[in-house]
Structures are given as structure tokens and as C-alpha cells.
Amino acid sequence: MSEYNVKKLRRTHKGRIVAGVSSGIGEYVGIDANLVRIALAIATLFGGLGIGVYAIGWLLMPDESSDTSIVQDLISKQQDRSSTPTDWSGEHKPQP
Structure with missing residues (x-):
């Protein structure tokens, strides 16, 4: 089985000034x-x-x-919150 070295677009720690x-x-x-x-400054x-463009990259690049x-983290948190039952006041009920 051969492994492929796939490049992934990620915010890096090496050379980071603001968010990478x-x-x-x-x-x-x-x-x-x-x-x-x-290029971004121009x-x-x-x-x-x-x-x-920088803000979108910061939000979308892992x-x-x-x-x-x-x-993706915000969406999954929202989905987790919406899957827990709430009462009419909007408060989350503990799972039994």
C-alpha cells in the first residue's frame, strides 16, 4: 500500500505573525x-x-x-446545542 503525501492548507506556527x-x-x-x-497589504x-481575505482565511483555515x-468548530457546537432538548424558556434540560 502506498501513502500519498497530500499538502493541506493550514495556518502555521512557524513564521506566524498574527494568525498564521x-x-x-x-x-x-x-x-x-x-x-x-x-499582496494582502496592497x-x-x-x-x-x-x-x-485575511479574516476569511483565519476563519476557514484550520x-x-x-x-x-x-x-467548523462553531457549527458543531451549534449543532450540539440544538440537539439537546430545551423547555419553553429556552433553557437546556439535562440529559437523563
Whole structure:
């Protein structure tokens, strides 16, 4: 059985300045993270798009030490909360 070395887009700890988005993209694409940072800074200067792209990357890219992203964690928490019964006041009832 052969194993495939699959690249995964993740926020990295190595080279992290804020949340590791630029370093993760740089590592995935195979370029220097500073080039990604410069591109995001230029995009921020021309309409603020860089901040939005960085925020979306932070929310959707999982950390390298985790298998799920922040958004996936929030969705699973919400699904767990909605699966527990509530009374009419909206308070969660303990499971018997």
C-alpha cells in the first residue's frame, strides 16, 4: 500500500505573525510568506479587500495542530446545542 503525501492548507506556527494565514498560504503555494503579506497589504490599500481575505482565511483555515477550522468548530457546537432538548424558556434540560 502506498501513502500519498497530500499538502493541506493550514495556518502555521512557524513564521506566524498574527494568525498564521500568510505563512500557511506561503508554505502551501511554495513561496515566501512575506510575498503573501505584501499582496494582502496592497489589496488592503486598494479597497480594503486584504483584511477581508485575511479574516476569511483565519476563519476557514484550520490550525496546523487541529483538524477543524474555527467555523467548523462553531457549527458543531451549534449543532450540539440544538440537539439537546430545551423547555419553553429556552433553557437546556439535562440529559437523563
